[in-house]
Amino acid sequence: MATKLPLAMIYLVDDEFFIRDSLSLLIASTGRMVKSFESAADFLDDYTPELPGCLILDVHMPGMDGLELQEKLNERNINIPIIFISGNADIPDSAKAFRAGALDFLEKPFDNRILLERIDEAIQKDIKSRAQTLEKQKIQDCYKRLTSREKEVLRLIIQSHSNKEAAEILNVSHRTIDAHRARVMEKMQAENAAALVTMVMSHDLLNKAVNA
Amino acid sequence: MDETKPDLRKKAELLLGKSSTQLASMTHESIEAMLYEFQVYQIELELQNEELKHAQQALISERDRYAELYNALPVGYLKLDEAGVIQAANPAAARLLGAVPATPATLIQQKLGRFINPLDQEAYYLFIQATLSQRCEQTVILRMNQGNKSPLPSHCQGLKHFDCAPETCVDASNFTHLECRSAFKFNKNNAPMLCVSLLDVTDTINAQETISCLNKKLEQKIFQQTHALNEINQALVSQLNQLEVYKQHVQEREAMLNAIFNAAAEGIITTYLSGDIVYINDTVESIFGYSKAELAKTNIFQLMPASERENHARYLMNSSDSAFSEVISKVREVHGIRKDGSTVPLEISIACFSIDSTRYITSIVRDITQRKMQEQRDQEHLDELAHVTRLGLLGEMASGIAHEVNQPLTAIANYSQACLNLMQNGDADPAQLAGILQKTNQQALKAGQIIHRMRDFVKSRKIHHSTVEINALILDAISLSESFIKTNGVTLQLQLADALPTLCIDSIQIEQVILNLIKNSIDALLNLPPLTARRLSVQTALNSKGEIEIRIKDNGQGIVASEQHKILTPFYTTKAEGMGMGLSICRSIIEAHGGVLRFNSQPGKGSTFYFTLAVQEQNHGN
Ligand SMILES: Nc1ncnc2c1ncn2[C@@H]1O[C@H](COP(=O)(O)OP(=O)(O)OP(=O)(O)O)[C@@H](O)[C@H]1O
Ligand SMILES: [Mg+2]
Numbered sequence A: 001m002a003t004k005l006p007l008a009m010i011y012l013v014d015d016e017f018f019i020r021d022s023l024s025l026l027i028a029s030t031g032r033m034v035k036s037f038e039s040a041a042d043f044l045d046d047y048t049p050e051l052p053g054c055l056i057l058d059v060h061m062p063g064m065d066g067l068e069l070q071e072k073l074n075e076r077n078i079n080i081p082i083i084f085i086s087g088n089a090d091i092p093d094s095a096k097a098f099r100a101g102a103l104d105f106l107e108k109p110f111d112n113r114i115l116l117e118r119i120d121e122a123i124q125k126d127i128k129s130r131a132q133t134l135e136k137q138k139i140q141d142c143y144k145r146l147t148s149r150e151k152e153v154l155r156l157i158i159q160s161h162s163n164k165e166a167a168e169i170l171n172v173s174h175r176t177i178d179a180h181r182a183r184v185m186e187k188m189q190a191e192n193a194a195a196l197v198t199m200v201m202s203h204d205l206l207n208k209a210v211n212a
Numbered sequence B: 001m002d003e004t005k006p007d008l009r010k011k012a013e014l015l016l017g018k019s020s021t022q023l024a025s026m027t028h029e030s031i032e033a034m035l036y037e038f039q040v041y042q043i044e045l046e047l048q049n050e051e052l053k054h055a056q057q058a059l060i061s062e063r064d065r066y067a068e069l070y071n072a073l074p075v076g077y078l079k080l081d082e083a084g085v086i087q088a089a090n091p092a093a094a095r096l097l098g099a100v101p102a103t104p105a106t107l108i109q110q111k112l113g114r115f116i117n118p119l120d121q122e123a124y125y126l127f128i129q130a131t132l133s134q135r136c137e138q139t140v141i142l143r144m145n146q147g148n149k150s151p152l153p154s155h156c157q158g159l160k161h162f163d164c165a166p167e168t169c170v171d172a173s174n175f176t177h178l179e180c181r182s183a184f185k186f187n188k189n190n191a192p193m194l195c196v197s198l199l200d201v202t203d204t205i206n207a208q209e210t211i212s213c214l215n216k217k218l219e220q221k222i223f224q225q226t227h228a229l230n231e232i233n234q235a236l237v238s239q240l241n242q243l244e245v246y247k248q249h250v251q252e253r254e255a256m257l258n259a260i261f262n263a264a265a266e267g268i269i270t271t272y273l274s275g276d277i278v279y280i281n282d283t284v285e286s287i288f289g290y291s292k293a294e295l296a297k298t299n300i301f302q303l304m305p306a307s308e309r310e311n312h313a314r315y316l317m318n319s320s321d322s323a324f325s326e327v328i329s330k331v332r333e334v335h336g337i338r339k340d341g342s343t344v345p346l347e348i349s350i351a352c353f354s355i356d357s358t359r360y361i362t363s364i365v366r367d368i369t370q371r372k373m374q375e376q377r378d379q380e381h382l383d384e385l386a387h388v389t390r391l392g393l394l395g396e397m398a399s400g401i402a403h404e405v406n407q408p409l410t411a412i413a414n415y416s417q418a419c420l421n422l423m424q425n426g427d428a429d430p431a432q433l434a435g436i437l438q439k440t441n442q443q444a445l446k447a448g449q450i451i452h453r454m455r456d457f458v459k460s461r462k463i464h465h466s467t468v469e470i471n472a473l474i475l476d477a478i479s480l481s482e483s484f485i486k487t488n489g490v491t492l493q494l495q496l497a498d499a500l501p502t503l504c505i506d507s508i509q510i511e512q513v514i515l516n517l518i519k520n521s522i523d524a525l526l527n528l529p530p531l532t533a534r535r536l537s538v539q540t541a542l543n544s545k546g547e548i549e550i551r552i553k554d555n556g557q558g559i560v561a562s563e564q565h566k567i568l569t570p571f572y573t574t575k576a577e578g579m580g581m582g583l584s585i586c587r588s589i590i591e592a593h594g595g596v597l598r599f600n601s602q603p604g605k606g607s608t609f610y611f612t613l614a615v616q617e618q619n620h621g622n
Helices: A017-029 A040-046 A066-075 A091-099 A112-145 A148-158 A163-170 A174-187 A193-202 A205-211 B004-020 B028-072 B091-097 B118-134 B157-162 B202-263 B282-288 B292-296 B306-322 B369-396 B398-425 B430-458 B470-487 B507-526 B582-592
Strands: A009-013 A033-037 A053-058 A082-086 A104-107 B076-081 B086-089 B138-143 B177-186 B192-200 B266-272 B277-280 B332-337 B343-355 B358-367 B465-468 B491-496 B503-506 B535-542 B547-554 B597-602 B606-614
Touching: A009 A017, A009 A040, A017 A033, A017 A112, A017 B398, A017 B430, A033 A040, A040 A066, A053 A066, A053 A112, A066 A082, A066 A091, A082 A091, A082 A112, A091 A104, A104 A112, A112 A205, A112 B398, A148 A163, A148 A174, A148 A193, A148 A205, A163 A174, A174 A193, A193 A205, B028 B091, B076 B091, B086 B091, B091 B192, B118 B138, B118 B177, B118 B192, B177 B202, B202 B282, B266 B282, B277 B292, B282 B292, B282 B332, B282 B343, B282 B358, B306 B332, B343 B369, B369 B430, B369 B507, B369 B582, B398 B430, B398 B470, B430 B470, B430 B507, B465 B470, B465 B507, B470 B491, B470 B507, B470 B535, B470 B547, B503 B507, B507 B535, B507 B547, B507 B582, B507 B606, B582 B597, B582 B606
Parallel strands: A009 A033, A009 A053, A053 A082, A082 A104, B491 B535
Antiparallel strands: B076 B086, B076 B192, B138 B177, B177 B192, B266 B277, B266 B358, B332 B343, B343 B358, B465 B503, B535 B547, B547 B606, B597 B606
């Protein structure tokens, strides 16, 4: 089981020593890597995003509490998946956590298997979202290379105008549109029009382009 | 007397003339006889004449004596004609009437009325008229005009003796008072006339006046005396009335006091120093179940249990030495023994007094069975209420407490799963496993303790005093609330004094007080704006009175001054889910422990609630 595990780091923040101690042992006993912190501030100081992973976070702590840490991470665009653990499952607390993107909110004492499942899910999710981020980065880079005329043509394609219509709208010849279109496809590394549309829509490029 | 002689002669000649006419016709013998007769007559006449001479002599001397008397008498004589004009008077009359010169001649042909004082003119007139008309003797006392009489110095006897005011003194000595007696007569000419005798009664009158004056004075005196006596009498009467009223009051009071005495809820027992009963009221009968007659023969010591007799005797000796007629004892609680042998809880206070140097002791006893029962009921009620609110308190802190239990449970689950995993992986190091199991065990115990404490806290039970160390108790209370404190982001600071004496208290109830206060502080701290430091501190210390003082202090929102007096009252709350019972329960518990709960609070700065618990002597307590 340990063999198939992806390389990931599990972070644990809880002010209670025995929770940190027992959870670290448990997680380590499943062959995962774990790093624990007594307080949210300690975690913030220490965290680096190199490895995919997840954060197991206690809600109630002196000083900065779990929810405040979640907020801070969101502010800093750190998208590490968070699994909250709480001594008393407070509905408003959990709702807030979920709204802010928490992966789960577990009430102590929790079933270890569920925690481990959630950890795995979280790691998968993180890996995926990291991949998506990379993909997005790539597409955005491609998009940046388009000229403004090409971006206009791209928009018209997405809005499913035919080449002829696009030529009319842009008041250029049909052939010019064809040439632009071929260059857009090439620069965006899209195999066909459908792939191009998916790429643009899923990354919301146009809006960004409009806003930019 | 001389004037009468010719009259007689004339009469005799007349008689003789008559007889000469008859002489011629007479015989000799007869004449001789007649002559003889005449000679005898002559001798007889001579004899008679001699005798007459004597008689005349006697008469003259007699007359002289009378004249002398008449003139010398102090009584005045007057002869008046019908018109009151004086016809004759003696010197006394002239003197008495004040004639000037004082001779009878001055008076003759004077009207008597002239000499009468105008004041008595009328009386004089009536006197004369009465005499003339009734022709019989009349008497009147008349005041004369002064005439030449110089007014006498005007004071009366009375004045000298009684010192009375001149205007009240009738001065009679200014007048001459004459007593006039009249007799009616006809004079020679057959005209009616009055003989009037005048007697100077001035002295008598004056004496009378003085007497009457004295009488008057006397009367006046008597009147005054009587008046004074009357007043005194009246005063006495009113005093008597007053006394009567007082007496009535006293009687009423006595009746009232008696009624109170007998109706009093307290039994009142008066005894000699020896304890022998002198007097009791009705209530004593009902308290002890003895009749009054039985009690009268009883000694008060028989009414108390043997264990308290000695104590009481010593107590009486001490107190009767020191204080007189004062309530010498504060109210004490003792036990009494009823006739049927049962004990009755009593409250007793004792007064000591003496009457005629005999010392008495009055014990006032009150049957406090009811009160004791009430106290017990109150205590039970408080216990119950405390229990209910403990449940509430626990309910409010349940999430915290659950957390407190869940924490070790989570650790246990983690540790044991870790062990299982390690063992499954086959890389289990027995020493490592043992370490983990050790920690698991610890956590299990911890969870058990918390649950135990929680159960203790909630369990309904009677108040149970035990010897407790306050710091340990505070730590217990905090262990129940720790996660509640932490969950709410509150920093707890403990400042517990070392080496505090132990307390004899109901630990659960005091723990409840502490938790209540902590809970209130946390509620107050939660109202602070986010990111404000929330501090709670719990302190213990020994104060100057040797009591232990426990303080729970927060930097929460505080309580506005106008609300501060209300917060200890039941059902006062500013919280949506509060019941407002917390502090009033705390207060009852603390007061039932003989302590006080106080607080001070500054809005915006925080509040400190603190209470004291008396350190009891070791052997005391149950
Ligand atoms: N530490 C404190 N700081 C500020 N206000 C306080 C504090 N303690 C008590 N109070 C005020 O006193 C009120 C009465 O307190 P109390 O404990 O009697 O009732 P409660 O806390 O409102 O309700 P309950 O305790 O029955 O749940 C509170 O509502 C609050 O307004
Ligand atoms: Mg309260």
